[in-house]
Amino acid sequence: MIIQQIFLGLIFLVLSLLIFTIPGWLVLKKLKISLTSFFEIYTLSTVLGLGVFTLTAYILAALNLRFLMWGFVVVGLLSVVFYRKNLINFDFDISKKLLVPFILVLVVGVLGQVAVNAGSGFSYSDGVYFYSSHGHDGVWHLSLMEEFHKNSFPFQNPEYGGHKLQNYHFFVDLLMSEITRLFHFSNLDVYFRFVPTLFSILLGFSGFIFVRAWAKSEWAGFWSMIFIYFAGSFGYLLTIIRDHTLGGEALFWVTQTQSILGNPPHAAAFIILTTFMFCLLKYLQMRKLNYLLIGAFLGGIVIEFKVYGGVLVLGGVLIISIWEIIFKRSFKILIFLLITSAIALSIYLPNSENSQDFLIWEPWWYIRTMVVAPDRLNWLDLELRRQTYISEGNIKRVIQLEVTAFLIFLIGNLGMRFVGVLAFVKNIKKIPTNYSYFLLTCTTLISFILPLLFLQKGVAGNSIQFIQYFLLIMGILAGIAVSQIIKKIKSNVLKILFSLTIIVFMIPTQIGLIYDFYHKMPLAKISYPELQALDFLKSKTQKANTLISPPYQKNINTKSDIPYIWAWSDTSYIPAFSLTRSYISDQEQATIMGYEIREKLKTQEQIFKEGDPLIFTKLLKDNQINYLYFPKILHPGVKLETTPLIKIFENNEIEIWQLN
Numbered sequence: 001m002i003i004q005q006i007f008l009g010l011i012f013l014v015l016s017l018l019i020f021t022i023p024g025w026l027v028l029k030k031l032k033i034s035l036t037s038f039f040e041i042y043t044l045s046t047v048l049g050l051g052v053f054t055l056t057a058y059i060l061a062a063l064n065l066r067f068l069m070w071g072f073v074v075v076g077l078l079s080v081v082f083y084r085k086n087l088i089n090f091d092f093d094i095s096k097k098l099l100v101p102f103i104l105v106l107v108v109g110v111l112g113q114v115a116v117n118a119g120s121g122f123s124y125s126d127g128v129y130f131y132s133s134h135g136h137d138g139v140w141h142l143s144l145m146e147e148f149h150k151n152s153f154p155f156q157n158p159e160y161g162g163h164k165l166q167n168y169h170f171f172v173d174l175l176m177s178e179i180t181r182l183f184h185f186s187n188l189d190v191y192f193r194f195v196p197t198l199f200s201i202l203l204g205f206s207g208f209i210f211v212r213a214w215a216k217s218e219w220a221g222f223w224s225m226i227f228i229y230f231a232g233s234f235g236y237l238l239t240i241i242r243d244h245t246l247g248g249e250a251l252f253w254v255t256q257t258q259s260i261l262g263n264p265p266h267a268a269a270f271i272i273l274t275t276f277m278f279c280l281l282k283y284l285q286m287r288k289l290n291y292l293l294i295g296a297f298l299g300g301i302v303i304e305f306k307v308y309g310g311v312l313v314l315g316g317v318l319i320i321s322i323w324e325i326i327f328k329r330s331f332k333i334l335i336f337l338l339i340t341s342a343i344a345l346s347i348y349l350p351n352s353e354n355s356q357d358f359l360i361w362e363p364w365w366y367i368r369t370m371v372v373a374p375d376r377l378n379w380l381d382l383e384l385r386r387q388t389y390i391s392e393g394n395i396k397r398v399i400q401l402e403v404t405a406f407l408i409f410l411i412g413n414l415g416m417r418f419v420g421v422l423a424f425v426k427n428i429k430k431i432p433t434n435y436s437y438f439l440l441t442c443t444t445l446i447s448f449i450l451p452l453l454f455l456q457k458g459v460a461g462n463s464i465q466f467i468q469y470f471l472l473i474m475g476i477l478a479g480i481a482v483s484q485i486i487k488k489i490k491s492n493v494l495k496i497l498f499s500l501t502i503i504v505f506m507i508p509t510q511i512g513l514i515y516d517f518y519h520k521m522p523l524a525k526i527s528y529p530e531l532q533a534l535d536f537l538k539s540k541t542q543k544a545n546t547l548i549s550p551p552y553q554k555n556i557n558t559k560s561d562i563p564y565i566w567a568w569s570d571t572s573y574i575p576a577f578s579l580t581r582s583y584i585s586d587q588e589q590a591t592i593m594g595y596e597i598r599e600k601l602k603t604q605e606q607i608f609k610e611g612d613p614l615i616f617t618k619l620l621k622d623n624q625i626n627y628l629y630f631p632k633i634l635h636p637g638v639k640l641e642t643t644p645l646i647k648i649f650e651n652n653e654i655e656i657w658q659l660n
Contacts, residue, residue, distance in 0.1 A: 005193060008185065012194040015183060016046070018076030024049030025087070026079060031290040038090045040213075040278075043205040046198075047275040048294060050268075051301045054175045058347070061153050061174075069178060098218055105222070109229030110200040115514055116259050117196045120522075121188035127527040128188070129562065131517055132262065135524030136569050138191060140589055141173050141264060143576035145187050148177035150579070154350070158575035159585045160595055161546035162624065166353040167593040171304040172264045187576075196261040199271060203260075204229060206274040207476060214281055214436060215480045219487075224479025231475050232256045232509020233415045238377075239512070246512030251376055252412035253366050254467045257475065258510045266465060269309030270472055272302045273443075276313060281436040292336055300343025304351075308466055310344055311450075316442035320435060333435070353594055359454040359463065364402075366451060366464060367409045377408070413471065416506040420477030423484070444473045462592065521561065524568040526577065530631075533654035537578035537627070540648070545626035548583040549574055550634040551605050558633065566631060574629060583625055608634070613642040620645075620659050628657040 024045035028035070035041045053072060060066050080087065094102060120134040130138065140159070147158040147165075154164040176190050185194065207228045212221030233256055235248020249256050260267045279295035282288070299317065303310025317340060321333040370376045372383045382401060389397040411418050424444075430437045447469035456462040482502055489495045526534070537547070552570035565573050572586045584590070584600040591597060603623060608630075610616045616638045620628070628645060630636065631653055640647070640657055649656035 005189065008189060009194050009197060012179075012185065012190070013198065015179075016198055018080075019072040020049035020053055021046045022049070022076045022079045022087070023052060023072055026075070027052065028294075029086075031293065033288070033290050033294075036091045037093045037209070039093070039205055040209050041090050043202060043209055044275060044278070044294075046202060047206065047271055047298070050175065051272070051298060053178070054171045054305075055301055055347070057174055057178045058171070061148075061151075061155070064151065064153065066151065066181075069182060073182075094218060098222060102222060102225075105226055105229065106201070106204055109204055109225070110197060112229065112510055112514065113200045113203075113258060113261050114193065114196045116517055117192045117261050119518060121192040124525075126562075127525040128531065129522035130524045130526075130565070131520075131522050132259075133523075134192070134262065135522075135565050135573075136571050136586070136588075137262065139565070139571045139573045139576045140586060141176070142187050142191055143572040144170055144173035145177040145180060145191065146576055146579050147581070148174055149181050156581065157590075157593070157595075159572035159582045160590050160597075160600075161581040161583045163595065164351075165593075166351055166595075168351070169265050169304050169307050169310075170351070171301070172268050175268075176264070191264070195264065196267075199261060199264070199267045202271045203267065203274075206271050206278065207479075210274050210278040210281065211476055211479055213278060213285070215483070217480075217483055220480045220483040222479070223483045224476045226503070227417060227420075227475035227478045227482075227506070228257060228472065230258070230503070230510050231415055231417050231471075231478070231506050232258060232513070234412045236508040236512055245516075246508045247516055249509050249513050252409055253370050253376070253461075253464050254413045254471060255465075256415075256509055256513075257468070257471060258513050260468065263465075265306040266308075266468065269302055269306035270469075272298050272305060273309050273313065273469070274472075274476075276302070277436060277440065280439060284434070284436055296336060296339040297343060299340040301347065303344040304347045307348075308447075308469070310348070312443045312447055312466075312469055314341060314344060315446050316439045319442045320438050323432075323438075327432075359450075360457055361453065362455040363453045365455055367402075367405050370409055371405050413467065414474055415509065416502055417471060417474040417478045419481045419485075419502075420474040420479075421481075423477040423481040424474075426481075440473060440476075444470055447473070456592070457594075523563065524565040525560075525562045526565050526573060527653060529651045529653040530564070531577065532651060533629070533649055533656060534574065534577040536649045537574075537580050537629070537656065545580055546583050546624060547574060547578075547580045547627040547629050548604060548607060548620075548623075548625045549585065549629045550608050550631070550636075551601070552587075553634070556633070564631070566634075580627065583623065608636045611637045613638055617643050617645075617659075626659055628655075628659075630655060 021042060022045070024047070025041065027048055028045060035044065056072075057066070057069055060068050116132070117134070120130045120132070120138060121128060143158045144165075147156060155170065157163050157165045176187075176195055179185060179195075180187050180190050204225045208221040208225045210221075211224040212218050215221070233249060233252055233254070235251030236246045238251060239245050239247040249259065260270060276295055276298040279291045279298065283291035283295065299313045302313055314337070317333065317337045321337045324330050324333045368383070371379050382405065386398060386401045389401070414420075427437055431441055432438070447466045451463045451466045454463055486495050486498060489498060549566070552566070556567045558564050558567050565571060570586050570588065572582060572589070574580065574585065575582050584597065584604050587597055587601060603619060607616065607619050610619065616636075628636070628640070632655060635655075644660045645657040646660050647655060648658045
């Protein structure tokens with residue numbers, strides 16, 4: 001199985017060259033942007049190609065012309081024939097001294113990041129397993145991938161039947177869906193293994209080319225890549241004392257870069273943001289307008305890959321444009337902002353419904369909960385002292401405790417990235433004259449300050465994802481700082497000792513994360529009997545129909561070592577594996593997207609509790625529900641034999657009934 005996965009993964013990477021890299025390279029060629037560096041050519045071409053491919057898929061879906069997506073394959077193949085010499089005419093511009101360390105960091109970094117995803121979605125002895133949160137978050141993305149296989153536009157929400165998809169950045173899901181639709185890869189392979197591998201490579205490369213061009217040092221780019229791949233929080237310092245383990249990745253609330261591939265929209269936004277910075281830097285260095293055009297395109301589309309990334313790009317450029325207007329009486333950046341915003345709004349607004357109030361004013365919530373939560377610091381004494389000093393009016397002591405908690409939050413999340421503060425302070429004078437550093441500073445501050453003041457509507461903890469961009473940028477700055485420190489050290493022995501010290505304090509989070517991931521049992525599974533039922537739905541039923549399944553019941557005892565997915569969490573696993581839309585599932589995700597779900601939840605509960613066949617049937621008909629799907633342990637209250645429903649599938653675990 002592993003050999004087969006590697007073989008298929010290599011085929012996927014070759015295809016990515018045809019449908020992403022080469023079309024992106026052709027756009028660069030058309031814009032007369034000539035790059036000689038292999039890393040710059042590959043990264044910029046591939047990221048640009050990813051954006052063009054996904055936006056084209058979206059437009060063609062709206063026009064019902066999706067068959068034209070095969071044009072990317074045709075263009076790729078023809079380009080290989082006509083431009084084969086140009087395609088390999090590049091300079092592998094990295095010094096021999098750096099080559100071996102670079103390859104080692106790249107290989108270990110990619111394997112380490114992908115490993116956190118790769119175990120999920122495999123077929124094991126008694127079903128498909130899901131580790132970590134993949135049984136919920138991953139399954140949601142899989143359901144969108146399946147939904148996008150249908151020729152329906154506007155795109156529908158597979159877990160909320162009868163409603164269009166709204167308030168969600170779905171471009172990554174559309175990208176992966178098109179890959180599986182065109183080339184018939186497994187959704188599970190593409191989501192959990194193949195796309196994460198590509199994204200991890202691009203994440204390292206984009207960081208390297210940006211920092212190398214900005215700091216004019218390949219070693220600075222190399223160290224920034226190390227921080228991007230391996231830098232974690234200082235949570236392990238507490239877990240070593242508390243339970244003698246290397247854990248605590250999100251002890252201070254923020255999930256680290258090592259597990260970013262578990263959130264594909266986030267990973268894509270990281271890559272696009274870093275490449276966007278590179279394009280802006282190239283424009284400032286060479287004053288070629290074409291770099292600005294590519295930057296505007298990437299800055300515009302990032303919002304539909306990840307809304308947070310779009311907010312940071314547009315917010316940062318807005319601040320710079322205002323500063324330029326006031327102090328330089330220039331409108332160049334404003335024009336750039338207008339173009340970028342026009343692209344962003346044209347793809348964001350059609351899928352937005354009342355999303356303007358998705359943030360809730362709740363200052364200091366993350367710091368407060370970090371201190372008192374049992375699964376975080378569990379430092380109740382600090383909070384009790386703070387409340388006591390507030391009641392006594394001892395403001396000086398209150399400020400002291402608040403500063404203490406803030407510094408723990410800041411340094412704890414940064415880990416060894418805190419050395420990036422040195423590069424930040426050293427370059428602070430460049431802000432008024434260096435727009436790339438100005439944008440980096442604005443993005444850093446916005447990404448850190450926003451979650452300190454606001455929570456996200458629906459699921460409060462989601463807004464902490466803003467700080468992951470802060471960690472990314474601080475990792476970039478840390479790489480620059482470390483390379484500069486090493487350059488000043490004269491002794492080779494001291495250089496090695498300093499480098500090892502940085503790495504030793506950096507990597508425990510990565511080691512602990514991988515160990516914890518594979519040491520524990522999977523959190524959820526879909527058994528083979530249930531997969532058989534889902535496959536029946538996929539092959540035998542009409543794809544536009546709506547299905548209802550039982551309400552999620554917590555703490556149900558299934559006598560299984562690995563919980564069945566329906567007993568573990570409320571997820572959209574049925575549409576993910578059956579192509580059939582759910583009447584209502586995954587209420588957490590539906591709430592995030594702004595749907596009013598109370599009536600549907602009430603109807604769902606009523607259907608499964610109702611004992612009267614006539615009322616039961618009427619509820620199904622009134623809500624246009626075609627199928628009833630349930631594990632036998634969650635049989636509805638009505639005797640189904642007394643209703644017009646027909647049993648169309650049954651095995652030892654699952655029953656499926658169809659409304660006649």
